[in-house]
Amino acid sequence: ELKVEQNPLFLSMQEGKNYTIYCNYSTTSDRLYWYRQDPGKSLESLFVLLSNGAVKQEGRLMASLDTKARLSTLHITAAVHDLSATYFCAVDLQRGAQKLVFGQGTRLTINP
Amino acid sequence: DGGITQSPKYLFRKEGQNVTLSCEQNLNHDAMYWYRQDPGQGLRLIYYSQIVNDFQKGDIAEGYSVSREKKESFPLTVTSAQKNPTAFYLCASSMAGRSYEQYFGPGTRLTVT
Numbered sequence: 514e515l516k517v518e519q520n521p522l523f524l525s526m527q528e529g530k531n532y533t534i535y536c537n538y539s540t541t542s543d544r545l546y547w548y549r550q551d552p553g554k555s556l557e558s559l560f561v562l563l564s565n566g567a568v569k570q571e572g573r574l575m576a577s578l579d580t581k582a583r584l585s586t587l588h589i590t591a592a593v594h595d596l597s598a599t600y601f602c603a604v605d606l607q608r609g610a611q612k613l614v615f616g617q618g619t620r621l622t623i624n625p
Numbered sequence: 626d627g628g629i630t631q632s633p634k635y636l637f638r639k640e641g642q643n644v645t646l647s648c649e650q651n652l653n654h655d656a657m658y659w660y661r662q663d664p665g666q667g668l669r670l671i672y673y674s675q676i677v678n679d680f681q682k683g684d685i686a687e688g689y690s691v692s693r694e695k696k697e698s699f700p701l702t703v704t705s706a707q708k709n710p711t712a713f714y715l716c717a718s719s720m721a722g723r724s725y726e727q728y729f730g731p732g733t734r735l736t737v738t
Contacts, residue, residue: 558728
């Protein structure tokens with residue numbers, strides 16, 4: 514059974530600081546997705562990582578994938594308040610169809 | 626505007642009643658998905674469909690049923706057999722194949738008392 518674990522689950526940080534969210538998964542996969550969710554809202558796609566060593570960047574967020582370590586990271590640079598949200602990673606295990614298993618989410622709060 | 630719509634946004638039902646949640650997409654996506662989210666938790670897959678008239682169970686299908694008669698529509702019925710139906714339900718769609726991200730609808734918050 515595929516398990517996806519994120520840490521930390523809660524993160525409170527100050528504006529301007531850097532931090533990293535970690536996503537570990539238990540079974541071989543080369544497909545990993547990061548999503549953002551604002552309180553009471555739906556999910557917004559951030560990054561799609563499709564191979565070992567993949568790195569994607571958008572603004573102050575950068576995601577990477579190491580399939581050998583079964584680890585993805587979401588790095589936040591010089592955080593701003595607007596990035597406060599819950600971030601989910603999801604791993605796609607199944608061949609021939611997309612069947613995602615989500616982590617528990619990391620609730621990020623950025624204080625002025 | 627292309628997107629996914631779910632209705633209603635909030636739904637209240639009495640225990641023992643079946644209820645159907647609507648999901649429609651105009652993105653011309655082949656695949657559609659239903660997830661359940663409980664407070665402070667990640668999403669769990671209920672059912673998914675890759676083509677019309679075909680669907681597969683996800684990780685928590687018990688107490689739920691779906692149909693896929695049209696490409697644009699993937700309604701979810703929460704039956705009285707679902708023991709803890711109160712949750713936030715999210716519908717998603719994607720292009721066929723494993724390299725495409727899923728796009729999510731706004732969700733339906735179901736409360737059963």
